[in-house]
Amino acid sequence: MNKIWIIIKREYLTRVKKKSFVVVTLLLPLLFVAMLVVPILIAGGTDNENVAVVDESKIFTGKIADEDNLHYKFVDQNIDSLKKNYSELGYTGVLHIPQMDVSRPPSIIYYSKGQMNIMLKSKMEKKLENVLEDKRMEQAGIDKSKLESIRADVDIVNLAGREEKKGSAGRAYIIGYASGFLIYIILLVFGTVVMRGVMEEKMNRIAEVMISSVRPFQLMMGKIIGIAFVGLTQFLIWIVLIVGLYFVIILAWGPEMASSAMSNGMAGSPSYTASEQMALQVQEALQGVNWTFLIMIFLFYFLGGYLFYAALFAAVGSLVNEDPNDAQSLTFPITLPVIFSIFIMIAAVSKPNSSLAVWGSIIPFSSPIVMMARIPYGVPGTVPYWQLGLSMLLLIGGFIGTTWVAAKIYRTGILLYGKKVTLKEVAKWVIRKS
Secondary structure, rough: OOHHHHHHHHHHHHHHHHHHHHHHHHHHHHHHHHHHHHHHHHHHOOOOOOEEEHHHHOOOOOOOOOOOEEEEEEOOOOHHHHHHHHHOOOOOOOEOOOOOOOOOOOOOOEOOOOOOOHHHHHHHHHHHHHHHHHHHHOOOOHHHHHHHHHOOOOOOEEEEOOOOEOOHHHHHHHHHHHHHHHHHHHHHHHHHHHHHHHHHHHHHHHHHHOOOOOOOHHHHHHHHHHHHHHHHHHHHHHHHHHHHHHHHHHHHOOOHHHHHHHHHHHOOOOOOHHHHHHHHHHHHHOOOOOHHHHHHHHHHHHHHHHHHHHHHHHHHHHOOOOOOOOHHHHHHHHHHHHHHHHHHHHHHHHOOHHHHHHHHHHHHOHHHHHHHHHHHOOOOOOOOOHOOOOOOHHHHOOOOHHHHHHHHHHHHOOOOOOOOOOOOHHHHHHHHHO
């Protein structure tokens, strides 16, 4: 055990002291926060669009209201002369509405220097369609106020489980997808790190020296666990940094706005700008999650999934000789279940109770990814305790099994040089008695 600990310490300190570890560890939380903040800043800092409207039909005059950063100015001017100097007058474009029959409206033209963006086009079309609908109802003798009173808005509030906790399908979808995808990245990235570490030691003949002092199994386990601690350290640092940056963002938007939102209900409040509403929506989504439970489950599946696959990646690394390209063909049987898991996860976040999602979250080859996609929908509501417990037990058993298989491959492959190994030979090593 002492020898394994020495190898763990060596693997851990060697990687943690690298500049690349420090850079990636610090940059990823900043990137995560930027993905939340930048859209908010963009939404609040979009340039104003000042549109000159020439309404020859007189149907739309005074009936198109400004919204956000889009402002309309109705002008009584010849369209041909306005097209020549609208930019000097401070307009970004000219909307020309010709004479029309309301029942069969002609094409409405927008003149601008550059290509009209899709959002601007959609907003303008919606405004014009609403005015035309009102005009048609007026001609048909339909009372708009009565029609509006007939229309109903239905809001389905999900109260899940015996405790009837308020749920959010959108929030569960986003968190489940992000968690599953993050596990997917972890399995491939850290698994590849283990494989390349073994390959380098074998190619440099370092393994021969180390095996003179320790057993192949001890060397393999020390490397796997040491790199696992590196990943765990990185993950814990990310949690601290992301939580710290989150509180900085909340303080930056002001505690008064946050407390007002909590008491009044934030979305759609006219007193807030679009960027403030988006910031409050992010805050509400983050506050409605049991982060302690979610992080604990994530850590288990992070470690369990990593240990399950890392042993196999280490075994592959021990098989590679002078040609590193051999690793591509040898890793295919390992990466294939991981790739299948991400497709199951995509289906699971939409239908967490489907048979595919349930079995995918129980089978060890896919459970680290798929279970993390189901957990945000609720335990024990969507994921019963027996499914979660069975998934954990099978993952632990799967790790023991893959470690046993990998150890039998590793102890032969790590000292095998100058021969291209086939999967058939590897299978013989596994079934061969010690």
